[in-house]
Amino acid sequence: MRETPKPVRVICSIFKYAYMIFFVAIAIGPLIWAFLSSFKTYAEINSSAISLPKSITFKNYASAFQYAPIAKYFFNSVMIVGCSVLVTVMFVAMCAYVTSRFDFKMKAVIVLLISASLMLPAQAISQPLFTIMRALKIFDTKLGLVIVYSAMGIPMSFFVMMSYYKTISPALEESAYIDGATFFKTFVYIILPLAKPGLVTIAMLQFINTWNxxxxxxxxxxxxxxxxxxxxLNYYMGTFANNYSALFAAVVMTVLPTIVIFIILQKQVMESLTAGAVKE
Incomplete structure (x- = not known):
């Protein structure tokens, strides 16, 4: 096979790295800009949006807590997101396993209904949800948001876990049954530990989607x-004036938890995404 000339390889490498740098800049550029702007004064932001801050000060972060009840909203987010993640992972771990391993009546209909729920825009279910929440007296409660977020996260998580369960060999379960293990023990002690990367993935996806x-x-x-x-974040956007310096500080505090969670769980997520890519 004829070897590619060196100048051509060099040009291809330049284009490859330029392409990667371009999309990395698009992805992290706004985050870096918001982070730097969170240390600027209002006058610095108005004078030049892309300049570096003249000094590093945390006054904007203190102002962010004064203009809005961030601490209370942050606690609400932790409670609501944490509960919705637990509910979603618990239900999906069980129903996706049963659906991927067994044939039963109405299985195709159930999968079809779950698939159809992915196609519904949020605006289409707004009025029914509002009416139901009012009727059940859980409007403006953490419980109401937990139920809604859990229901919204189940469809996507369901298909992610179904795909992951199919990468686990059924021979492991058959061996456990032969050794006398019950269905419950097989699921808890064999399947769930092997499905940990998939469970971590859907937990992270649910966390990010719900948090934002x-x-x-x-x-x-x-x-x-x-x-x-x-x-x-709405508190910093007024009709006649906007507190951009405090807004950027609030934005940084809002997106920081999702970045930290992804950094902590990226190993398990990568394992889940590559599971089943190579078959012997």
């Missing part, structure tokens, strides 16, 4: 009792 969710958090709440951290 704005539409339902605004529509299904009316006060500070259950509102989450994305709603706090």
């Amino acid at each position: 969710e704005f539409y339902f958090a605004l529509m299904l709440t009316s006060g500070d009792r259950a509102r989450t951290i994305p709603i706090a």
Whole structure:
């Protein structure tokens, strides 16, 4: 086979790295810009949006807590997101396993209904959800948001876990049954440990989607009792004046937990994404 000339390889490498740098810059550029802007004064932001801050000060972060009840909204987000992640992972871990391993009546219909729920836009279910929350008297409560977020996260997580369960050999379960293990023990002590990367993946996806969710958090709440951290960003945007310096500080505090969670769990996520890529 004829070897590619060296100048061509060099040009291809330049284009390859330029392509990668371009998309990396698009991905992390806004985050870096918001982080640097969180240390600027209001005058510095207005004079030049892309300049570096003249000094490093945390006054904007202190101002962010003064303009909005961030601490309360942050606590609400932790409670609501944590509960929704637990509920989603618990239900999906069980129902996806049964669906991927066994044939039963109405299986195709159930999978079809779950698939159809992915196609519904949020606006299409807004009025029914609002009416149901009012009727059940869980409007403007953490419980109401937990139920909504869990229901929204189950469809996508369901298909992710179904795909992951199919990479686990059924021979392991058959061996456990031969040794006298019950269905429950086989699932808890054999399947769940092997499915840990998949479970971590859906937990992380649910966390990110729920933590950043704005539409339902605004529509299904009316006060500070259950509102989450994305709603706090509205406090810095006024009709006649915007507190950009405090806004950028609040943005940094809002996105930081998702970045930290991904860094901690990236190993398990990569294992889940590559599971089944190579078959012997």
